[in-house]
Amino acid sequence: MTSCTALRRLTTSALALAPMIPALAHSAPVPVPTSAEAAQALDLAQREIAIRSVRGEANRTADVAALIRDRLIAGGWAPGDVVVTKRGETATLVAKWAGSDPRLKPLVLSGHMDVVEAKRGDWVRDPFGPVIEDGVLYGRGATDMKFDGALMVSAVIDLRAHGYKPRRGIVIAFSGDEETVMATSAALANELKDADMVINADGGGGTFADGTDKPLFWLWDGNEKAYADYQLEVTNPGGHSSEPRHDNAIVQLAQALVKVGAYQFPPEQNELTKAWFERAAQFQADPAKAAAMRAFAANPNDAAPLALVRADPDLVGKTGTTCVATMLSGGHAENALPQRARANINCRIFPGHSREAIMAELKGAIASDVVKITDVTDGSITPPVTPLRADYVAAADKAIHAAWGRDIAILPNQASGGSDSMFYRANGVPAYNASPVFTRRDERMSHGLNERVRLVNIKPALTFYFNLIPDLTK
Numbered sequence: 001m002t003s004c005t006a007l008r009r010l011t012t013s014a015l016a017l018a019p020m021i022p023a024l025a026h027s028a029p030v031p032v033p034t035s036a037e038a039a040q041a042l043d044l045a046q047r048e049i050a051i052r053s054v055r056g057e058a059n060r061t062a063d064v065a066a067l068i069r070d071r072l073i074a075g076g077w078a079p080g081d082v083v084v085t086k087r088g089e090t091a092t093l094v095a096k097w098a099g100s101d102p103r104l105k106p107l108v109l110s111g112h113m114d115v116v117e118a119k120r121g122d123w124v125r126d127p128f129g130p131v132i133e134d135g136v137l138y139g140r141g142a143t144d145m146k147f148d149g150a151l152m153v154s155a156v157i158d159l160r161a162h163g164y165k166p167r168r169g170i171v172i173a174f175s176g177d178e179e180t181v182m183a184t185s186a187a188l189a190n191e192l193k194d195a196d197m198v199i200n201a202d203g204g205g206g207t208f209a210d211g212t213d214k215p216l217f218w219l220w221d222g223n224e225k226a227y228a229d230y231q232l233e234v235t236n237p238g239g240h241s242s243e244p245r246h247d248n249a250i251v252q253l254a255q256a257l258v259k260v261g262a263y264q265f266p267p268e269q270n271e272l273t274k275a276w277f278e279r280a281a282q283f284q285a286d287p288a289k290a291a292a293m294r295a296f297a298a299n300p301n302d303a304a305p306l307a308l309v310r311a312d313p314d315l316v317g318k319t320g321t322t323c324v325a326t327m328l329s330g331g332h333a334e335n336a337l338p339q340r341a342r343a344n345i346n347c348r349i350f351p352g353h354s355r356e357a358i359m360a361e362l363k364g365a366i367a368s369d370v371v372k373i374t375d376v377t378d379g380s381i382t383p384p385v386t387p388l389r390a391d392y393v394a395a396a397d398k399a400i401h402a403a404w405g406r407d408i409a410i411l412p413n414q415a416s417g418g419s420d421s422m423f424y425r426a427n428g429v430p431a432y433n434a435s436p437v438f439t440r441r442d443e444r445m446s447h448g449l450n451e452r453v454r455l456v457n458i459k460p461a462l463t464f465y466f467n468l469i470p471d472l473t474k
């Protein structure tokens with residue numbers, strides 16, 4: 001199957017049932033970002049990066065919130081419509097722009113203001129510098145996600161300056177601890193339960209062809225897998241190691257772990273992962289693997305392609321639930337029979353299953369009376385499957401093509417990691433992670449050293465929002 005037929009096939013699926021959004025008679029033409037607007041967005045990103053909004057002592061997330069608040073007020077927001085709330089050592093920002101039709105539920109533009117710790121000594125440049133060299137912005141938050149957040153906020157300010165008047169209200173909601181405990185993420189999602197939809201800049205994104213600024217494909221996340229930890233434990237009476245018994249806790253746990261290691265959860269597929277495999281196959285360099293990806297999309301139960309796809313760590317997570325052993329402890333002395341042996345099993349649950357159901361499946365795979373299994377997941381949730389909204393798909397397609405050209409392939413995706421979006425989804429609000437920023441594969445440095453982003457992104461990203469936001473709120 002050629003990539004062309006893969007794409008054509010997709011146009012008959014639900015993903016492409018998006019109707020064209022009729023342009024309203026009174027809607028203004030889409031503005032073209034000016035150099036002044038691009039400079040404003042970059043300035044905001046640099047100022048944010050310079051603020052050390054890292055969990056722990058001297059967490060300055062509230063200062064990032066104050067900076068964004070001041071920009072919004074300067075851009076025409078009433079001070080009472082921009083609320084910065086101190087929450088412990090961190091803060092949240094919620095800015096409301098009322099729509100002309102109060103009956104419509106608001107669109108939420110979501111992001112986070114905190115970043116992962118970065119040590120000056122490990123970086124080539126000051127992570128809280130920030131530094132621009134050869135068209136590249138370096139600094140903690142360049143990709144995750146101060147640059148993205150600044151583009152989103154700037155675009156909304158620009159739209160207001162251009163005289164845009166939303167029919168549906170727009171709420172900018174930025175959390176302050178997404179990278180750590182996500183308490184503010186959950187709090188914001190609960191405050192904004194009545195939202196119509198969430199666009200989150202903290203996820204998705206595009207890929208440039210290696211070594212160039214030529215956009216290849218763009219990916220957005222419409223779902224994510226849930227996180228779970230289960231503890232396996234075996235306890236024995238113990239005793240002296242010179243008098244071995246056959247019920248040794250370490251051996252019994254090891255036998256259970258071998259079974260978990262060999263167990264394969266059933267292959268699964270949903271609209272997002274099916275579309276992802278169909279479209280991503282064309283960017284797979286290995287022809288055998290590309291063929292397997294297409295075959296898996298056509299029939300997830302076909303054993304040979306399934307095995308090939310599951311052998312690739314980049315792909316296996318999109319084929320179903322996965323569980324792996326991640327920690328192990330046991331015994332208390334070299335010369336004693338172990339009284340206790342424990343292991344942690346970490347699972348990434350395919351959307352649509354509860355943690356209880358996955359635990360029961362693991363228990364069945366282990367099939368042992370002596371191994372106790374306990375759900376020890378800390379504060380995670382299993383959000384339901386986000387419905388694919390045709391209005392979102394149509395608006396996102398139009399916006400990314402307006403920003404980066406007609407040739408960009410669009411890959412709907414199911415993320416394997418969590419974001420603020422899961423809390424909105426858990427409340428029944430559809431959330432899509434749709435960063436318009438492109439990166440080169442070898443420059444993906446989120447959470448890592450020398451995080452960077454290419455400035456060539458600024459105008460296309462503003463164009464993306466100038467299209468997307470009105471299409472979802474006019």
Ligand SMILES: [Zn+2]
Pocket residue numbers: 112144145178202
């Ligand atoms: Zn992030």
